[in-house]
Amino acid sequence: MTIHDHLAKGWTRDQMAARAARELQDGFYVNLGIGIPTLVANHVPEGIEVTLQSENGMLGIGPFPYEGEEDADLINAGKQTISELPHSAYFDSAASFAMIRGGHIDLTVLGAMEVAENGDIANWMIPGKMIKGMGGAMDLVAGVKKIIVVMEHVSKNGDPKFIPACTLPLTGRNVVDMIVTDLAVFQRPDHNAPFKLIELAPGVTKEDIRQKTTAQYIE
Amino acid sequence: MNKLYPSAAAALDGLLKDGMLIAAGGFGLCGIPERLLDAVRDSGVKDLTFASNNAGIDNEGIGKLLRTRQVRKMIASYVGENKEFERQFLAGELEVEFSPQGTLAERMRAGGAGIPGFYTRTGVGTQVAEGKEVKVFDGEDYILERGIFADLSLVKAWKADETGNLVFRKTARNFNLPAATCGKVCVVEVEEIVPKGSLDPDCIHLPGVYVQRMIVGAPYDKKIEFVTTRKREAA
Numbered sequence: 065m066t067i068h069d070h071l072a073k074g075w076t077r078d079q080m081a082a083r084a085a086r087e088l089q090d091g092f093y094v095n096l097g098i099g100i101p102t103l104v105a106n107h108v109p110e111g112i113e114v115t116l117q118s119e120n121g122m123l124g125i126g127p128f129p130y131e132g133e134e135d136a137d138l139i140n141a142g143k144q145t146i147s148e149l150p151h152s153a154y155f156d157s158a159a160s161f162a163m164i165r166g167g168h169i170d171l172t173v174l175g176a177m178e179v180a181e182n183g184d185i186a187n188w189m190i191p192g193k194m195i196k197g198m199g200g201a202m203d204l205v206a207g208v209k210k211i212i213v214v215m216e217h218v219s220k221n222g223d224p225k226f227i228p229a230c231t232l233p234l235t236g237r238n239v240v241d242m243i244v245t246d247l248a249v250f251q252r253p254d255h256n257a258p259f260k261l262i263e264l265a266p267g268v269t270k271e272d273i274r275q276k277t278t279a280q281y282i283e
Numbered sequence: 284m285n286k287l288y289p290s291a292a293a294a295l296d297g298l299l300k301d302g303m304l305i306a307a308g309g310f311g312l313c314g315i316p317e318r319l320l321d322a323v324r325d326s327g328v329k330d331l332t333f334a335s336n337n338a339g340i341d342n343e344g345i346g347k348l349l350r351t352r353q354v355r356k357m358i359a360s361y362v363g364e365n366k367e368f369e370r371q372f373l374a375g376e377l378e379v380e381f382s383p384q385g386t387l388a389e390r391m392r393a394g395g396a397g398i399p400g401f402y403t404r405t406g407v408g409t410q411v412a413e414g415k416e417v418k419v420f421d422g423e424d425y426i427l428e429r430g431i432f433a434d435l436s437l438v439k440a441w442k443a444d445e446t447g448n449l450v451f452r453k454t455a456r457n458f459n460l461p462a463a464t465c466g467k468v469c470v471v472e473v474e475e476i477v478p479k480g481s482l483d484p485d486c487i488h489l490p491g492v493y494v495q496r497m498i499v500g501a502p503y504d505k506k507i508e509f510v511t512t513r514k515r516e517a518a
Contacts, residue, residue: 119384120310121454131512136313136505137441137455143311143508154453156460156488157310157336158392161385165403184408194373195381196363202411203385206404237408 073267074217074246082107083263084173084214084244088114095119095164095204097174098142100214104173115151117169119200121160124152141200161200165207172208174201176215176240178230181279183240183255185213186232198235205236217245218276226250226259226279248273250281258282286447286497287476291322294470294496298435299328302355306391306433306466307335307345308459311508314451315344316439316459318472318500323437324348332356334391334431334465336384336458340364343506349377358431360384364508383411386428388461393430395464395493400429436466439500440489443473444482447491456488463493472500 075083081103088094088104092114096102105125108114116125118140125140126147134145163169176187185205188198205211218224226243243250249263260282261273270283288294305323309315320339323331324347331354338357339346348354349367356378362368371377382390383405393401402425406412416427438459441452449471451459463469471494 118454120313121457128511128513130515134507134510134512135453136507137453139311139313139454139507139509143313144511145507145509146511148453154451154456156451156456157384157388157458158461161388165385165389165405194369195379197359197361197381198383198411199361200384202383202409203405206407207385234409 074265076246078103078106079265080214080244080246083249084212085109087171087210087212087242088112089170090114092170093117093123093168095169095172095208097172097201099175101173101175102142117160117163118146119157119160119164119204121155121157122148122152123155124149126152161203161207164200164203167207167209169208171210171212172204173212173214174204176213177225178232179213179215179226179240179243179279180230181226181228181259181281183238183252184230185211185235185240186230188235189233191233201235205239210241211239212242212244213240214244217247224276224278226277226281228279247276286491286494287445288496288498291318291472291498291500292325294498295319295322295326298468298470299323299326300434301328302330302332303328303434304332304334304431306431306436306462307333308438308457308462309344310336310454310457312340312343312506314439314455314457314459315339316437316472317344317503318498319437319470320344320347324351324353327353329353330355332358334358334387334433334462336360336387338362338365338368340508341366352376356380358382358387360387381411386411388458390428390431391458391461391465394432395461398430400427402426403428431465433462433466434468436463436469438463438469438471440471440473442475442477442482443471443494443497444477444479444491446479447471447494447497448482448487449473449489449491449494450482450486451488460489463489468495469493470496470498472498474501474503475499
């Protein structure tokens with residue numbers, strides 16, 4: 065197998081973000097996590113308007129500012145400088161998480177180290193390593209209407225990340241609705257149902273997924 | 284009543300004591316009460332507990348008080364980008380209570396509103412729930428979180444009038460608003476004091492009832508953690 069063949073199999077980070085972006089609906093209020101989830105903003109389907117929320121207190125995140133127009137008072141949750149849009153709104157952190165906890169945000173896309181077959185997610189700490197904290201991740205997975213996880217199908221060591229039960233400390237219990245990996249998409253209709261394999265990335269077979277997944281799912 | 288003080292040290296006079304709990308505003312370095320934190324450091328007060336979303340970064344914000352070993356405990360949601368914090372935490376010199384960001388904000392809001400505890404789904408089934416009461420409402424688990432009642436609030440705002448009505452600027456509002464409400468005394472640093480009557484009463488973010496003392500902290504040289512920009516398209 066050549067390097068080219070290897071690259072052709074599965075989705076790139078941008079393609080994973082584009083796949084997650086297909087879940088966006090017109091009028092959605094959306095919170096995007098750091099990393100691949102941030103790329104979702106570049107793939108909003110044509111004809112659909114979404115409003116991005118930043119949990120440090122803003123609705124209507126605009127693009128990065130032009131050089132020289134950075135404003136220290138205008139940052140996103142990743143502490144990067146951003147800009148505002150004509151319909152942007154600012155609020156305090158308690159109000160920000162009231163709208164998250166209260167179920168007013170339609171969708172969040174975030175990364176994960178592990179997702180379990182029962183919808184548990186682990187993405188905030190690894191025992192023995194420096195703990196930086198959960199930030200807003202626990203609030204988001206507990207409060208947002210739909211939770212999409214975007215992650216590599218296997219870890220750098222080749223270990224499956226969609227597994228029977230999380231081994232790392234949980235961020236949330238039974239909260240994930242959809243998983244987009246570089247190889248496939250899994251979804252479940254509600255939090256009592258098992259995940260179903262609904263899509264394969266180009267060049268990926270059901271057998272590939274079976275070999276790289278230890279979680280139970282419906283084919 | 285005059286709420287305006289000539290300096291940060293003067294505004295904090297008589298308010299600081301060892302072992303106290305301070306609620307501080309800011310998110311990262313955005314909207315941190317830097318003049319007041321500097322004055323707390325200079326006072327030499329120690330064994331402090333800070334309720335603050337972050338712990339500053341090395342040599343900025345609360346990070347300065349970590350270097351001088353004046354902080355005993357942090358109640359925070361995220362403490363990355365801070366080597367001295369990491370060193371003290373791993374050495375067991377600093378106690379840390381991780382509180383999810385929304386839970387922390389609500390704990391401050393609740394404390395300020397006289398609410399000693401509230402139930403939330405955030406953290407159910409995680410380490411955050413350990414030792415906390417679980418209550419079932421309509422078939423769903425919730426955990427009990429406590430309101431924060433701080434001895435002192437330290438806050439940064441954009442503008443204030445002479446009576447302490449506050450206006451914040453853009454995402455620098457963040458934890459400053461809930462933090463301001465949950466302390467027995469709230470000290471605010473602002474960029475500008477404007478005369479009574481020049482702020483639109485419909486556009487006050489935090490009414491002056493919460494504010495006891497103020498200083499003008501300007502001029503500010505606001506720090507940015509990550510500068511991200513885009514190129515201008517050619518005309």
